[in-house]
Amino acid sequence: MKVTFYGTRGSIPTPGENTVKYGGNTACVLIEADNKKIIFDAGTGIKKLGEELLSNNEPVTIILSHNHWDHIQGFPFFVPAYQKDRKINIYSAPTSPIEHNAILEQMNMSTFPVPSKNLAADIKVIPFKNIFENMIINGFAISSIQINHPNGGFAYKIRHNNKVVAYVTDNEIYSEDNLNTDFTEWVTFLSDVDFLIHDAQYTDLEMPLKLGWGHSSIDQAIKLAKAAKIKALVLYSHAPERTDKELDKIIKEIQFKDLQIIASQEGLSHEI
Numbered sequence: 001m002k003v004t005f006y007g008t009r010g011s012i013p014t015p016g017e018n019t020v021k022y023g024g025n026t027a028c029v030l031i032e033a034d035n036k037k038i039i040f041d042a043g044t045g046i047k048k049l050g051e052e053l054l055s056n057n058e059p060v061t062i063i064l065s066h067n068h069w070d071h072i073q074g075f076p077f078f079v080p081a082y083q084k085d086r087k088i089n090i091y092s093a094p095t096s097p098i099e100h101n102a103i104l105e106q107m108n109m110s111t112f113p114v115p116s117k118n119l120a121a122d123i124k125v126i127p128f129k130n131i132f133e134n135m136i137i138n139g140f141a142i143s144s145i146q147i148n149h150p151n152g153g154f155a156y157k158i159r160h161n162n163k164v165v166a167y168v169t170d171n172e173i174y175s176e177d178n179l180n181t182d183f184t185e186w187v188t189f190l191s192d193v194d195f196l197i198h199d200a201q202y203t204d205l206e207m208p209l210k211l212g213w214g215h216s217s218i219d220q221a222i223k224l225a226k227a228a229k230i231k232a233l234v235l236y237s238h239a240p241e242r243t244d245k246e247l248d249k250i251i252k253e254i255q256f257k258d259l260q261i262i263a264s265q266e267g268l269s270h271e272i
């Protein structure tokens with residue numbers, strides 16, 4: 001499997017001189033294998049990915065973790081949605097309240113000039129109702145689990161050819177307000193994962209002021225990765241304020257013998 005990051009930032013896009021290396025676009029990850037692709041989340045990073053997809057006319061599969069803006073806001077700028085004869089399947093996680101069409105509805109107000117009914121592509125929203133195991137989507141076996149996050153949502157495991165990637169964003173591991181999946185349940189869910197992409201928005205120092213916001217600290221993500229015996233952990237959903245320099249320093253200081261730690265970086269691909 002090949003994993004490419006198109007958006008790594010949490011909450012809000014952060015262009016500027018301090019985010020050139022790790023990127024300023026919000027959540028979007030492409031997972032590919034055997035010429036099949038699945039896009040996870042449609043934050044602003046999906047714009048560039050959409051431009052790349054114009055070279056072919058294959059059906060597009062998008063799986064959403066939840067509907068917060070930083071996970072859907074790029075979709076109105078996703079050019080395949082404007083192509084006739086393009087099929088787009090959007091799989092949507094249950095949220096509270098349940099709003100599976102939020103990604104399209106965001107275009108139907110005074111917020112965007114093109115209403116979703118005018119999109120030329122054949123777009124289907126497919127709701128996920130409950131958590132599931134090994135559902136085959138576009139050739140990948142996908143499993144889901146609930147995230148600990150305001151308004152809820154799903155994290156996913158993606159299995160292909162005996163390799164497993166997990167996409168766990170917007171998850172507060174030790175949540176008190178939004179606990180759906182506790183530490184032990186996370187360890188069980190992630191125990192067969194080779195490559196874990198996990199929310200690591202804050203530092204331990206910042207965490208006390210951010211309790212209940214639905215994100216984890218870098219050290220908490222490491223603790224979970226170690227408990228689940230993960231080989232590679234990718235820090236994801238960087239805080240908007242986190243600079244390239246800070247991330248470089250963090251990554252330099254936290255390497256372990258049996259756990260490789262990577263900071264997700266826009267434009268970078270990883271072979272798993």
Ligand SMILES: [Zn+2]
Pocket residue numbers: 066068149170214
């Ligand atoms: Zn969120």
